[in-house]
Amino acid sequence: MVSNNNKTRGYALGLVLVASVTLSACGGGSSETPSAPSVQAMSDAAVAGEALFNDQSLSASGQQSCATCHVKSRAFTADPAVDKGLPVPLGGVNMDEPGFRNAPSLMYAAFTPAFSLADGAASGGFFRDGRASTLAAQAIQPFVIPFEMANADAAEVVSRLKNSPDTLRLYMKAFATDSFSDPNQTLTNMGAAIAAYETEDVEEFEPFTSKFDAYVDGKVKLSDRELNGLALFNNPGKGNCTSCHPSVHQEFSSRALFTDFSYDNIGIPRNWNIPANAANPTNPINGTPLKYMPAAVNVPNDAEYTYYDMGICGPFVSDPQDAGARPDLARLIPSCGQFKVPTLRNIALTAPYFHNGAFPEIHEAVEWYITRDINNNTGNNPTPVPAGPGGNPYQAVGTFFTAADGTPDLYQYNDLPVIYDANVNAGEVPYTAPAIAGGNGPTMTAQEIDDLVLFLCTLTDGFDPNNPSAYNVPAQCQPISSPSL
DSSP, X not given: OOOOSOSEEEOSSOOOOSXXXXXXXXXXXXXXXXXXXXXXXXXXXXXXXXXXXXXXXXSSSSSOOHHHHSXXXXXXXXXXXXXXXXXXXXXXXXTOEEOSSOOOOOTTGGGOOOOEEETTEEEOXXXXXXXXXXXHHHHHGGGGOTTTTOOSSHHHHHHHHHTOHHHHHHHHHHOTTOOSSOHHHXXXXXXXXXXXXXXXXXXXXXXXXXXXXXXHTTSSOOOHHHHHHHXXXXXXXXXXXXXXXXXXXXXXXXXXXXXXXXXXXXXXXXXXXXXXXXXXXXXXXXXXXXXXXXXXXXXXXXXXXXXXXXXXXXXXXXXXXXXXXXXXXXXXXXXXXXXXXXXXXXXXXXXXXXXXXXXXXXXXHHHHHHHTTOSOOTTTOSSOOOSSTTSOTTOTTXXXXXXXXXXXXXXXXXXXXXXXXXXXXXXXXXXXXXXXXXXOOOSSOHHHHHHHHHHHHTTOBOOOTTSGGGOOOOXXXXXXXXXXX
16 A cells, blocks of 8 residues: 555556546557657555555455456456456455456556447447446446445445545545545545546556567567567458557557457357356355346347346446446447457456456457357358368367357357347458358468467567566467367
8 A cells, every 4th residue: 555655657648636537539540659658756646546446445345445356467357266266256245246247457448538429339438338437437336336345325435435544544635625525526536536546657557568569669579470460460351450459559549559449249159157147147156146137128038048248238327426427328229239349458467358258368269259150059140060070170069159058059149139140240350151151261270370369468568678588478378289270
């Protein structure tokens, strides 16, 4: 916990001393040479924010803080080992209530533009569905969510703050005029402070110290395989990753953020390790029914399953206290199944992947991308391919889209009601039909997948071009033996 504001930090977007964070708008790409962030001392609000971020006593359990679900060593994402192997964090009064989504990384989140909707296309906003208007608005909501920090209301949060002397002292230094007469205002101030910390502490949240950054700066060379991976990443006929994860900087940053902050529905498989996805949602820790299941939104009566997380169109809605939040988009049916495109920076540290943590490691996620529609899900695949030779080379059962028992599900895109199949992105590489349907089959070989992963691993922060041997390369960055394609 920080006791003063003499730590040297850099500004990412400027000081955040009020309840909202002003962020830059989305813009086009550029290949100009990036500039290094300036370095200054953190504001009093940011110093208080760091204390608030790490203070477990502010939760109903006394065991959870922001840092519990956003672990620094994992690029500020959750640690499944702490959450008993679940792809979603545990929280609640007794730290035994599972959430609904994989916790996103907070690194580089301060660059996120405000939510916008133009011609039906969404962009920006906070949380995976953009329902919070600012970084500050996002920061305060977990304090009162029953399966997270689980305080009953803002008044309970403020009561806990008053009983945390070190954090309270830093808070009062930043917000000296707060009389605590309005708990909602105090909670708003707390959100502003946390946002200031996540914005100003460049060394932790926006360091831009990856091997890729050193390469862009001309301080190191990428290996031949890493360079091939970068070429595959940018190639519109191979990985085509750059269509949503630009590898050159855009207007909201002087360096590439590897996200365009758009929304996409890519038909991710249902993750049966999320308790809410079960036929009878039950807490796997204590065996009791989940009492906080959200009401179904846009789920047809004849859908295969009862609960679906459809991202931007539901079931989660904006906080009524968030005056600048986006409107309810439940009626925007073409958006059902869309989630915000995440940054790929530090991707090697942020497993499991996607909003539902469907894949535990990078290779598997890429294998799914390039063989998504080569499957034996007969319900909605017009050209199903049987398992075995000629079928999906990465899944013995013939598909990534499986039922709870591990057998092929009736439908592909099984984490979305089949009525919304048309919402799934099927019109661009690497999503290709199997060869028997006139497609080209997988756009990359197993060797090329290895090379792409090696490039993705260069996006991990902490590389020192003057001491490259000290680079702590994540274990999953090693090439693996894959099927021959």
